[in-house]
Amino acid sequence: MAKKKMKIRAWMTDSRATVKAILFHPMETGLRKDKSTGKAIPAHYITEVKCEHQGKNVLTCLWGPGVSKNPFLSFRFKGAKKGDSLKISWVDNRGESATTTATIG
Amino acid sequence: MNNMRRTFLKAGMATGTVAVAVGAGLLTPASVLAAWPKKAFETKKMDEAIKILNGSANAANSKDITVEAPDIAENGAVVSVTVKTKLANVENITILVPENASPLASSYILGKQTDGFVTGRIKMRKTSDVIAIVKAGGKLMTAKKPVKVTLGGCGG
Numbered sequence: 548m549a550k551k552k553m554k555i556r557a558w559m560t561d562s563r564a565t566v567k568a569i570l571f572h573p574m575e576t577g578l579r580k581d582k583s584t585g586k587a588i589p590a591h592y593i594t595e596v597k598c599e600h601q602g603k604n605v606l607t608c609l610w611g612p613g614v615s616k617n618p619f620l621s622f623r624f625k626g627a628k629k630g631d632s633l634k635i636s637w638v639d640n641r642g643e644s645a646t647t648t649a650t651i652g
Numbered sequence: 653m654n655n656m657r658r659t660f661l662k663a664g665m666a667t668g669t670v671a672v673a674v675g676a677g678l679l680t681p682a683s684v685l686a687a688w689p690k691k692a693f694e695t696k697k698m699d700e701a702i703k704i705l706n707g708s709a710n711a712a713n714s715k716d717i718t719v720e721a722p723d724i725a726e727n728g729a730v731v732s733v734t735v736k737t738k739l740a741n742v743e744n745i746t747i748l749v750p751e752n753a754s755p756l757a758s759s760y761i762l763g764k765q766t767d768g769f770v771t772g773r774i775k776m777r778k779t780s781d782v783i784a785i786v787k788a789g790g791k792l793m794t795a796k797k798p799v800k801v802t803l804g805g806c807g808g
Contacts, residue, residue: 563767576775578753594688605763606770609705611693613749613757613775615730621771624763 552645557633558652564627566598568620568635570645576612593618596637600627627651693756698748701756702785705746706792711785714739717795719784728776728801737768739788745770746787751780776801 555568570593577590596608605624627633629651636646692704699709720734735745745768746759757774768786776782781796 576753600763600765603763603765605766607761608772609688609693609759609761611754611756611758613752613754615773615775619732619771619773621734621769622760622766623769624766626765 553635553637553647555633555635555647555649557649559627559629563623563625564600564631564633564651565623566621566633570596570618570620570635570637572617572637572639574612574614574616574618578612591639591641593637593639596620596635598622599634599636600624601631602634689759692759693754695756696754698750698755698783701748701754702746702792705744705756705759706785706787708792711792711794714786714793714795717784717786717793719782719795719797721782721797721799723798724800724802725776726802728778728803730773731776731782731799731801732771732773733782734769734771735784735786737786737788737793739768739786739793741789742766742768743787743790746785747772747774748783748785749774749776749780750783752777 551571553568553570557564557566572593573591574593575588575591577587579588580586581588590612592612593610596610597604598606606622608620631651632648633651634646634648636644638644689704692701695701702709716738718736721731725731733747735747742762744759744761747757748755749757758772760770776799779800781798783794783796786793
């Protein structure tokens with residue numbers, strides 16, 4: 548996977564902001580085996596995603612290994628306007644993290 | 653083959669450490685924000701996961717919640733699920749798959765401005781219901797949708 552860790556699109560529809568994001572992550576459950584070695588692939592998944600609108604928390608996602616690879620996330624919220632910032636950050640079970648900020652268009 | 657898979661699943665479960673301290677601090681929804689509820693994600697009992705997240709597992713069926721998922725999922729590794737609700741003051745939305753090794757797939761804590769609408773993609777081991785639990789105004793409500801899985805998506 549390329550270095551890019553996230554793709555966010557956010558736009559206004561009427562009075563609400565719609566957000567769609569793809570987080571690039573393997574989301575390994577720890578239950579899968581490597582076919583060539585027969586060993587289990589260690590678990591590696593996102594545990595927490597925080598979405599902030601202008602510094603205010605709008606959505607916190609608690610994820611487990613049951614979320615698909617390269618997770619997709621979509622939600623809507625009120626009180627936003629064009630040009631506002633939207634920050635999405637995640638942490639995984641290995642302590643890796645990423646933050647991306649998008650502008651609501 | 654199937655036998656091997658069973659033992660493998662068991663081994664994987666046993667090695668997971670259970671953070672008792674984290675679980676103990678999760679009785680109030682406010683503290684859910686502070687720590688990832690490891691215990692809720694590791695438990696094999698659906699009711700226990702709901703209880704850890706919401707303080708109770710007694711959810712009433714509600715017609716105001718819609719779970720949108722495909723009737724037949726060809727690939728269990730990627731099942732798109734949308735949970736919508738018209739209920740006011742939605743505090744959180746939880747998505748569970750009872751037939752998965754760990755039923756809890758994801759839980760979303762909504763801010764005050766956020767609509768009762770969340771889309772995500774989850775893995776499904778086999779044909780099962782997808783259950784949504786919505787906490788709104790202090791009450792627990794639930795709805796479900798059966799999804800037929802033709803190819804399991806949790807590895808093994």
